[in-house]
Amino acid sequence: MIQSLRGMNDILADDYERFEYFLTTASTIAKRYGFHYIETPLLEETALFKRSVGESSDIVGKEMYQFTDKGENDVCLRPEGTAGVVRAFVQHKLDKKGGIHRFYYHGPMFRYERPQKGRLREFHQFGVESFGVASVYEDALMIMMISDILKALGIGYRLKLNSLGDQHCMPAYREKLVSFIESCGDAICGDCVRRKSTNPIRVLDCKNETCQSLYVNAPKLIDNLCGECQNDFDTLKQILDNHAIAYEIDTNLVRGLDYYSKTAFEFVSDNIGSQSAIAGGGRYDRLIEFLDGKPTPAVGFALGIERLMELIVMPEAQREGYYLGALDPEAIQSVLLAAEKVRRSTKGVVEYEPRSLKAHLKGADRVNARYCAVIGENELTQNSIWVKDLVEKTESLIPLSDFFA
Numbered sequence: 001m002i003q004s005l006r007g008m009n010d011i012l013a014d015d016y017e018r019f020e021y022f023l024t025t026a027s028t029i030a031k032r033y034g035f036h037y038i039e040t041p042l043l044e045e046t047a048l049f050k051r052s053v054g055e056s057s058d059i060v061g062k063e064m065y066q067f068t069d070k071g072e073n074d075v076c077l078r079p080e081g082t083a084g085v086v087r088a089f090v091q092h093k094l095d096k097k098g099g100i101h102r103f104y105y106h107g108p109m110f111r112y113e114r115p116q117k118g119r120l121r122e123f124h125q126f127g128v129e130s131f132g133v134a135s136v137y138e139d140a141l142m143i144m145m146i147s148d149i150l151k152a153l154g155i156g157y158r159l160k161l162n163s164l165g166d167q168h169c170m171p172a173y174r175e176k177l178v179s180f181i182e183s184c185g186d187a188i189c190g191d192c193v194r195r196k197s198t199n200p201i202r203v204l205d206c207k208n209e210t211c212q213s214l215y216v217n218a219p220k221l222i223d224n225l226c227g228e229c230q231n232d233f234d235t236l237k238q239i240l241d242n243h244a245i246a247y248e249i250d251t252n253l254v255r256g257l258d259y260y261s262k263t264a265f266e267f268v269s270d271n272i273g274s275q276s277a278i279a280g281g282g283r284y285d286r287l288i289e290f291l292d293g294k295p296t297p298a299v300g301f302a303l304g305i306e307r308l309m310e311l312i313v314m315p316e317a318q319r320e321g322y323y324l325g326a327l328d329p330e331a332i333q334s335v336l337l338a339a340e341k342v343r344r345s346t347k348g349v350v351e352y353e354p355r356s357l358k359a360h361l362k363g364a365d366r367v368n369a370r371y372c373a374v375i376g377e378n379e380l381t382q383n384s385i386w387v388k389d390l391v392e393k394t395e396s397l398i399p400l401s402d403f404f405a
């Protein structure tokens with residue numbers, strides 16, 4: 001039997017109900033915040049991710065579904081959504097228009113990681129990207145939006161916050177950090193030796209215990225911010241305080257993608273095991289120009305939908321629409337005509353096999369219908385349909401000519 005690939009899951013009807021509830025809730029909130037839907041292709045030129053997510057990142061270095069297509073193009077399945085949205089923004093010359101552009105999107109992302117609980121090779125993100133606002137108020141808006149989405153879904157969280165500095169303060173900090181890493185000598189792991197020359201700040205979130213214990217004494221980004229980055233970080237904390245959004249400063253939070261500067265954040269859940277990050281994002285003011293666009297400030301985030309699925313508190317399913325059935329074989333054609341009328345305004349599920357009334361009432365329960373409607377010999381002679389309201393527990397015989405007339 002052919003099975004789905006490791007780390008790639010089917011989403012069956014029961015789960016999709018949750019999935020769809022998440023998408024409706026998150027999209028409604030994104031629209032309320034003034035964001036517009038954007039859809040970009042699943043397949044992009046590999047160079048897009050190398051230049052944005054960064055060659056030194058694990059995502060580009062180890063995890064891409066990369067191949068040469070029949071036209072000899074070097075392409076890959078998108079590992080994340082931001083790069084594609086920036087590519088579209090530049091390609092359609094929206095950067096030249098100026099002003100503020102706010103997008104949201106959702107869809108599958110692909111990373112060749114080692115699958116485990118909460119870590120898939122095909123997973124779904126809901127993301128938003130905002131272009132054209134340099135103010136830290138937009139960073140706060142992102143965090144408020146995630147907080148609203150999680151609250152609406154009944155999901156608790158912890159928010160981790162850091163500032164990664166910018167082109168003014170980061171180079172000097174990087175030098176300090178490299179000197180510190182060199183002072184650790186051979187004690188650090190091979191990955192950190194590599195990171196020291198490719199992207200030194202990534203050593204800070206190394207999972208190796210020896211490295212972790214050494215880096216406790218590393219210089220902290222947050223103690224080395226320039227005036228502007230410090231001001232922005234202080235303002236962000238103040239806005240969050242005013243909105244009663246609790247946060248923890250995590251000086252080792254560097255994010256796994258290279259495009260960030262200034263604000264970086266992650267939302268984590270303590271109830272889903274080791275893969276606890278449910279959302280991540282931050283500011284990336286340089287990315288649009290790196291991808292050949294006009295320099296434009298940008299900030300965004302993405303939520304990992306699979307990691308949220310078991311945490312979502314669904315509203316109780318309401319009975320909805322009609323279940324329709326025939327009591328006698330001759331009645332089925334009339335049942336089909338009645339169902340057609342029903343579906344013009346609500347759900348109509350038909351049972352084709354003639355059954356007893358008791359069996360049909362059970363069937364209506366099974367599909368969670370509000371009404372059970374049946375036609376038998378009696379109804380046929382009276383040209384009518386028998387309807388039971390399963391909430392109000394009332395029954396009536398309705399002339400077919402009046403039924404959804």
Ligand code: HAM
Pocket residue numbers: 079080081082111113118119120121123124125127128129256257277278279280281282299300301302303304305306307
């Ligand atoms: P990210 O932190 O790589 O950020 O991914 C965002 C979220 O996607 C994570 O917090 C997690 O919930 C989910 N996720 C990531 N990898 C997996 C996986 N293998 N299996 C299941 N879920 C996963 C980004 O992708 C950035 N593009 C976010 C962003 C948007 N930053 C600015 N704008």
